[in-house]
Amino acid sequence: MSPFDQMGFAGNPLDRLSELRDDAPALAALRDSFFSRAVAFVGALPVLRLNGAGLTALHGRENVESLAAGEPVLLGRDAGGPIYAAQLPDSLLAEQPEAGGGFIDPRELKIAGRPDLVLRDLRALAVEGALPREEIAILAQAKATLHWHGAHRFCPRCGAETAVAQAGWRRDCPACGAQHFPRTDPVAIVLATSGDACLMGRQKQFPPGMYSCLAGFVESGESIEEAARREVLEESGVRLGAVSILASQPWPFPCSLMVGCRAEALSRDIVMDAKELEDCRWFRRDEARAMIEGCHATNLTAPNPIAIARRLLDHWLTEA
Template sequence: MSFHDLDIGFAGNPLDRLSQAREDSRLLAGLAAAPDARAVAFVQSMPVLRLAGETLSSLHPLAAARAFGAIREEVLLGRDGNGPAFALLLPDDAAQAEESTDAGAFVDQRRLILPAFPALQIRDLRPLANKAALPRAEIALLAQAKAILHFHAHHPFCPRCGAPTHSAQGGWRRDCPACGARHFPRADPVAIMNVVDGDFCLLGRQKIFPEGMYSCLAGFVEGGETFEEAVRREVMEEAGIRVGAVRYVASQPWPFPASIMVGCEAQALSREIAIDRAELEDCRWFGRAEVLAMFEGRHQQGFFTPNPIAIAHTLLQHWLDEGRR
């Protein structure tokens, strides 16, 4: 089974990123001046949304988005058939917390607003994706914007000499005028793996997971390590299971803040679990029928799998589908 980009959460970005044009200042200026230029705006790592008819949209006319506040950074995301698209970073203090007046509310109703634009909404990207509150292509565009704006927000100074840096190459590089260093955004690779043994797979849960949720094991890839080596190391460290063959299944951009999830299926060589309690609250083997029940919300103990937006869901779906052949 193969997966199209649109089957993976935060993937399916429709933009031509125009990477070959980022050094062309005249072209960049022309794109920004185009009447169909659009922008997404972020404040405190969250997108600013507007109502478009009865639905939400994160895309604003560029001129309108520039009026939301003092723009810290402006980045060219690319262009599609609807025109060029940019990402704008607002200062944190552009947004203010607003308390709900609903006395009967039993959950925290605090939300952020732009005081000068009360009709706009500020939402976290993850629940927007989980609830499919925006089109998939727009969610993917926001993932790109969130990752690159995080880079700018957290790299105002040169790590080599400490001098202030400035944006360059359409927002895809930061240059240090003091020592000449050039700094590029990074994507942190994460190996996430469905460890299988015949009709069983290994799932674990962390304390921060919602009660009852089990997911695939995962961990960051370290320097000087292949993805296959990272899979074997992480599974041994967290669950004490030896792993043999590892195969690639799919990947996913994960903008929290700027990771790339590389999904694999790994063959277990042992069965006895030894949990690292510092990493996992629980870890156990699940049969195909049990995982299917978790997918369908009918597990006897109320266990369930991650939301379809997560690549762990894709890996488990892939394994279930292969078992039906």
């Protein structure tokens, strides 16, 4: 099995039905289907339903819409029928706590009058394996799409309020006629290596002791490989030679596509950007392996297996 198999938030099983998004009768039939279901969010937190001894992210669509959901987005269809995404108002929360801090939000929130529902952080659900992989992937699709809707209520061209179209996959401006589509932000994430060592860094918001691959957004007019070289040079001062693309991963925080790269460093001299990183260093293979196994001499750790950064590290270690 490849280290890149079954990464967190990948493996979405849905047929996205893009050919039906302008077919009003077909869309009406899907919405009226007895088998239609929905996933829901309050803010950035998915709403889960107690299901026997466990949890599920899938709800009856009518149940979600009864909670004052906004206009739903058609995510697609699986073997059980169509699945929608809905944004619920923040006012549904039984209490309005302060925002959760840290890399993973540990809060478990409730909806007033609904003891059968609970809200949990999506990253925490993926790390814990609290839901089936397919449901995690569907939630990732829903979270990114709903975030885009929330951030694009007004036309960036003229400022008028936009309207939902194409079953949630477009927003139209009635004032200037502009059409706006959901976007995904590509990120180059790079494991740079030199001989028997790899380059990793840590940001202030990382969990204590955790180091990861260097990464940054791809800019306009830039290839993935060019972005990889630029970001690593900017953050660490290390120049890269050959860059290869190994895999990619949807990352709904809020709506990125992580493009995993392996690169050969041309030197080991580090000139770190202290505004971007808290620390940056080279790690030997035995150190990296100890970080993964949880037995590093100074308690340093690697990213969780849900992240492509960890899979890039695993892939490098298999070469030893």
